[in-house]
Amino acid sequence: MSESSAKAKEEIKGQTRGSSKKTAPKKTSQVSEPSLNMDELYELASLVDEHGFTDFEFENANIRVRLSKNPAPQIVQAVQPYAPAPAVQNKSEVKTEPVSAETAIDEDLHIIISEIVGTFYSASAPDKEPYVKLGSTVTPEMTVCIIEAMKLMNEIQAEVAGEVVKIYVENGQPVEYGQPLFGIRK
């Protein structure tokens, strides 16, 4: 699964989960007190949210309540509707930790991506030390890992010099085309 769609799905899942949480508490009879209690506030919040309001204000002689919400990002909605829920839930097997775009940009890392679909190995053999670890210094020609595809062991070179500051994949993990493997600070 590609990184951006994985992220979009994460977001959606988060949203879905978030909104389903709000189970409506029992109805309280009347606001007789000069202030709202927490139950009422819960109820108020879920009420306003259920109906998709983005703003709510209430005030009387004693109190004033205001609820507001940033509009949900429409882009995600526009794209997501067509992802059938079951499919989304089932997708997990080829999942990898998606690299955070901000991290990549903020730290100005060089990302080594996989140009091959296959299985990632951090060392040349199970009983050997990994080619690189966090903090390792690499040169462009240095092998950083192996990706096995169609029974062939492909040695992957760093192609830049720098320090390994991120390892996005684990030994033995399947990787797809374009998937980030390492973050190198030049």
Add this chain to the structure above:
Amino acid sequence: MSESSAKAKEEIKGQTRGSSKKTAPKKTSQVSEPSLNMDELYELASLVDEHGFTDFEFENANIRVRLSKNPAPQIVQAVQPYAPAPAVQNKSEVKTEPVSAETAIDEDLHIIISEIVGTFYSASAPDKEPYVKLGSTVTPEMTVCIIEAMKLMNEIQAEVAGEVVKIYVENGQPVEYGQPLFGIRK
């Protein structure tokens, strides 16, 4: 339903029919309770939501309530795609000059709408003078036109006093429910 939300409903109904924009609800002084209870709030929220309003405000001496919703930016997009081009192009026969909403609001006209589906006649008989013309002064009981429905001639009264400043329909034209007939400046 308590009196305050009943009032709210009145206001909403008035808004729908008048098709004028958010006229500020008149302040009522007969609200017995200094606050809304949750039942009323439920009712209020679903009421406002059901009617597709994006803004609701209510206040009196004791309380003030405001509900608002960001109008979904895709309304036009989401609604328009499904109007198939051919159908739209063919539609013309029952069409009338739509009343411009701005005009109605700007000039604060009273709009006489058709409560009946039928055929509009401006006079009692083909060889008679029209009941009213532009510039005519009307009283509430005055007949302004006839709408024929199912072979019955229904005389339509002005229901307000004022000057006829707009005539939206032509003699012999079919009219539908809610269609503007006259604009009266009170």
Add this chain to the structure above:
Amino acid sequence: MKKREFRKILIANRGEIACRIIWTCKEMGIRTVAVHSEADKDALHVRYADEAVCIGPPPSAQSYLNIPSIISAAEITNVDAIHPGYGFLAESKTFAKVCEDCNIKFIGPTPHIIGMMGDKVEARRTMKAAGVPILPGSPEPIESAVEAIKLAKEIGFPIIIKAAAGGGGRGMRIVRKKEELPAQLETAQAEALAAFKNGSVYIERYIERPRHIEIQILADEYGNCIHLGERECTIQRRHQKLLEEAPSPIITPEQREQMGAIAVKACQEIGYSNAGTFEFLLDEDGSFYFMEMNTRIQVEHPVTEMVTLADIVRNQIRIAEGEELGYTQDDLLIVGHSIECRINAEDPEKFTPSPGRITAFNIPGGPGVRVDTAVYPGYVVPPYYDSMIAKLIVHARTRKLAIGRMKRALEMMVVEGIKTTIPLHLKIMNDEKFQKGDFSTKFMEEFLSTNS
């Protein structure tokens, strides 16, 4: 060959059935007029029709049931005929009569027949005379408890009390013991009066585990009549159908032939013309009893269309134009199996209505899937009308394959912003008893108590 040629038809309905009728009119080259309430100005039937007329405010009584408005709309748009769809004015004798008086062809049977079939007692009497088996019961409305007890003894308990003018399960009472009868009779009469402004009730034998089987017929003005096989409508909740199938998993070709022949003969005897449906209760021993006749198109007509390839709306229009049916019973071919799920804007567990804005809407496609709907992304389901927002229909070679296909289609169907009965239908598709075809009208009751 036609007595009349329809150039333009007004559809006195809304929602999916209004769209359904417009689709067929388009295919036949007939222009269409939509009528709509103020709440439906953005509705799809309004957009697909060639012309549209607003006929009143949101409440049905002032719009879709407003006969003067609808007739006026028909007159100002100069239509040749009115198709009433189902519900609203589809079985209004008055409306059919007004159409007749105004020289607009009502696409349905004569007002006389609508009236006759609308009165349960009269329908029962007529059908009995036409040789249709009916449940042992009262031939006339029951007035007194004494009369009821005497009759109940003849029929044998349990019995059911029904409103003569009723439908949809309102005003029905099951009585298992003699002692309960007087009180139940009184309640039923009061309910009937409140619901239908007619307190007449009748009683008949109550079948404990019946199936609801209906026969679709097509009859023209010349006495030609064929049946299109049966529909299985047993899966109901509170007398509301949830899903339907064609053919029934338990009806044999012999039973189909027998039930069909009885329905056809009855149509010919009463001089019926239009599409129509005979609803039967099927007992566990295979005997069946007439319940009622629907003199209109039905919600579940697509399952019959799928397995027979007939276009029932087209046939209604052709028949109303005075064309001959053109098919004989030998032309009927039932191929494969079809299931329809009614997708309602309801909480799938509590069945509370869920109107509101649909934020995302995706219709499944691919082999053997049909969707009849008037909904689109951004559409607001109004709170004024029926909660059904779509019908999901599948067709496959066998019932087993059809169930698999329906599951796939339900999983692919996306409706966001409101709650729908999609999850409920998925559960039903996965239910073992449903899969075996082993169920009665009690299915949903038992299913819901097991699954909640």
Add this chain to the structure above:
Amino acid sequence: MKKREFRKILIANRGEIACRIIWTCKEMGIRTVAVHSEADKDALHVRYADEAVCIGPPPSAQSYLNIPSIISAAEITNVDAIHPGYGFLAESKTFAKVCEDCNIKFIGPTPHIIGMMGDKVEARRTMKAAGVPILPGSPEPIESAVEAIKLAKEIGFPIIIKAAAGGGGRGMRIVRKKEELPAQLETAQAEALAAFKNGSVYIERYIERPRHIEIQILADEYGNCIHLGERECTIQRRHQKLLEEAPSPIITPEQREQMGAIAVKACQEIGYSNAGTFEFLLDEDGSFYFMEMNTRIQVEHPVTEMVTLADIVRNQIRIAEGEELGYTQDDLLIVGHSIECRINAEDPEKFTPSPGRITAFNIPGGPGVRVDTAVYPGYVVPPYYDSMIAKLIVHARTRKLAIGRMKRALEMMVVEGIKTTIPLHLKIMNDEKFQKGDFSTKFMEEFLSTNS
């Protein structure tokens, strides 16, 4: 009964056919793996599949044609089989062989048969030996002009020069006069070399006004084989099919039986297993000649599914699992008439591609309408692949009703933001010659010169 049971299938394709395969897998309870290029990360097949693997950058050569990537994706997701769809690697002998070597079941015939049918000269020779009528022509590739002229005299002018490795109309030359032959032969050889890296050409009789008729077959591993009738694929532009029908408006039951029996016999002789299609040229006198065999599912398979209720993809999977076909020729029932329009993202007059964002997309529903598509509102049609964005398929009792239904469906289909061929199809549906069924492969040429 099965030799192998597929728990999980990788679909080595994109677009509507990838979705189509996923739908059937869902119905069969088989898990799916989508592969996709970077350009397709938001594609519908990626979302509907249970798992998805990115296999390369946008260009097909580096993604959908990238055998190592696809095989690796199959290995890391641990699938049992690969469905190749149509196009891309569907008729790659190499790919089928690699799958075999990797112990992944390729859903299609053996590499040997794919190779045999992929070489036009060899296919022709094989089919001739199996008793299939072929056009009079050269049995072997033609090398010299002298040889060509000698053969052309035997066959009789006009003749056509074709690339042995060709397809899709590239490398074809019609020659009407002896004098033109040497120059045309040279051009054809050069074109063939450029297009297919293989300069071999052969010649055969050229039919002036042929129809393109194909027979769909299903064959299992045990020699059981049936045909599912024919498809009419005559409406083409530059050898690209625009719309297809089943059945053909001019094929008689006897012709169907004859062509079907020949195809079935040939399949059995060569030991074919999978779905497959025999393409024939039908001459005006009723004689027909083998053109080529497609050893895969075809774009136009839905019209056959509509009239036979067979699920061809399901049958491909069952056959690949080593199941017996389970049908005999007597089970075949052809009901009604079906038409498919290919909706392409193209200018409907100039046929220039029109990729881009789809701002509005509405799929028609209702009776007898099927849509196979991978497009949704907001989807961006990438410029890298085939321009087909949807297949609109209708089914009705008769060809005339099917044409009416297709018109209605085309009018209801809304695609905004890009140009499509919907207006072109509407014009074709309204064309008198098309409506009469009176056309040859020259139809579009004549139609476009009349209508522009």
